[in-house]
Amino acid sequence: MKSPEILIVGAGVIGLSCALRLGQRGRRVRVLERGECGRESSWAGAGIIEYGSLARLDPLAQLRRASCELYPAFIAEIQAASGVDPELDREGTIDLITDANQAKAADRELGALKSRFSNRGPLIERLTQGGLRRVAPAISDAFDDALWLRADVTVRNPRIMRALRGACEAAGVEIVEQSPVSSVLRDGDRVVGLQLADRVERGEQYLISGGSWSSQLDPEFERLLPVHPVRGQIILLEERRQLLRHVVRHGRMYLVPRRDGRMLLGSTEEHDAGFEKRTTLGAAARLMPIAERVVPSLRDATIVTTWAGLRPGSKDGKPYLGPIPGFGGAWAATGHYRSGLTLAPITAELIAAAMTGGTPRFDLAPFAPGRRFGPPDEGDTGEIAP
Template sequence: MQVGAESEVAVVGGGVMGLLTALNLSRAGRRVRLFEQQSVGREASWAGGGIVSPLYPWRYGAAVGALAAWSQGFYPQLGQELFTATGVDPQVCRTGLYWLDLQDEPQALAWAVGGGRSVQQVSAELLYSRLPMLGRGFQRGLWMPDLANVRNPRLLDALRKILLLEGRVELCEQGAVGSLQANPEGGMSFRAGGRKWSYECVVLAAGAWSGSLLAVLGLSLPVEPVKGQMILYKCAKDFLPAMVLAKGRYAIPRKDGHILVGSTLEHAGFDKTPTEEALASLKASAEELLPGLADAEVVGHWAGLRPGSPDGVPFIGEVPQYPGLWLNCGHYRNGLVLAPASCQLLVDLMLGRDPIVDPTPYSPAGRLS
């Protein structure tokens, strides 16, 4: 069911998927009401690292790669546009990324050659000349100079501000959505904020909570919460010039000298309480990677809930069993990098426009039980 020119759309979920979907719809002339169970931009999108790439992009299929490639090209202009409009700089910074001592380095190089990407092999000598702050013992690296990171809390703040400035989106915060049901005459209804709402078109972009919302309709969406914990250090602005990744853990430099280190992968339901065990593990990894962090102050430790999905391929499109119900969820560890492309693709489909990429791999049809 395409969205008519006079239709109002409900977007359920106020993370980066919900906010960007609302922005794209509003710029296409649609009115949007966005529902968020707490304040917008305070769940997984806020908690993540903000690397504008999958951690190991060659380990994903073409579906994830297509969305990532489109978004990587789009982020610099998005960051500048948001900064100009709102005064909040999302800090899209092309620092580059070093992968250290990869076991599957041949596969990474083949991926780079096949996709025409700039990835350079770096010897230990060159590695330490560029990154003298690294811990000892690394043998080699791969360097991708064009990769960026985004300061995700700033990105979310800027998106919230631009939605309010442009005026076609109403934010309904502090109201969890429940009792999703199909209307006999078409469209969907649900309760939120103490009242019942009814819409011809509803976009479900509720991250790890999306599966439980669909379950009341008798649908099984294979999206589950996967807890990730992070720590933040305060360092000098020139402490680390580039992102580094080794043994599944990464360090991300921010413009003001903060260094973000993550992350854990935990199946703990909807519990996002930070733990001392994770803090100790993250600090040990951080100090092995960058020994100077042993003398730096840990200024933050938090957890978020990723929307885990099979193979990390998100669900983007209309639910065939319920016309008017659209999904944009299940991005697992890659929500921030896939968001611009995912939201553009969804709105293309909703408005009957030519999609930016082939939508078939992301379609809910045949993927819900």
């Protein structure tokens, strides 16, 4: 490649999705990846593309819905370009209702469906005992109320990452692995290069999409785009019978069936584990009994393996999208926390528009790096402890 116009730090789902859209806009794009392409959080996640609450109107909820609307076409596009099938499944999520607060929230969702989304086709449905048995007979009959989130889809993480890589290469994007960037070089308030161990890489514009490690690239990023790792552990199960077709959620615990009979059991949210991608006995001891209570036949399932990944957490639950103040020519697309897979298509569309002088169709101000931080929009407090 001739010298790149745009240098991207990080080949996760966010860096690669942005690279794809920028490459398609005719820009010469090089992605610098510290390790192997797509092997961090984007590989470790559960692959639930979550439409989210219909009752919420805040900017993040709107972005999430817009991204979900883009998903089927996005997957079809990268599958056609790469020949890799990311296994998009459209069965939706069965969210078990286990207390009065959840029942009230379900009523609000159904109210929002009627008042604002009546033209959208099937989005959510209340399932009481008979309906729940019919749709998901493997769920214990101790549960008799659920919301079926029909707009949720799932993809298989390693496959979407391979498909994205193939699509990027087809669009002329250059991906350079084993290339850790150690810092951002500035002359005054303009970025003039990226420092690597053995060289400096220069472009006209820069995009920081290094997931949980993004704020390590410059001391000022701790203030402008503070990202902290939130560890999530997953247990991979295998069962001879196909017990579930849908994602099933009980509070923070979820089961995600895959086409080959395997099933993910997730996940913890650990804010104090730092950068240690370990799996722990404590996490398994919390997750497994809930899974067995929800789907009793899982007691015979085989534990295939466990893994952990680091979600890029932000201060207020919203990603950082936009120009980085005081770092002219540099942009951020990071801090997507629990929803990076879900938000990848819309992130890529908005960032590519903004970086090429267009007008993004959503206002990026609520996501601006260096913004004043309010409380999280998503109320992410209930956790499964490690």
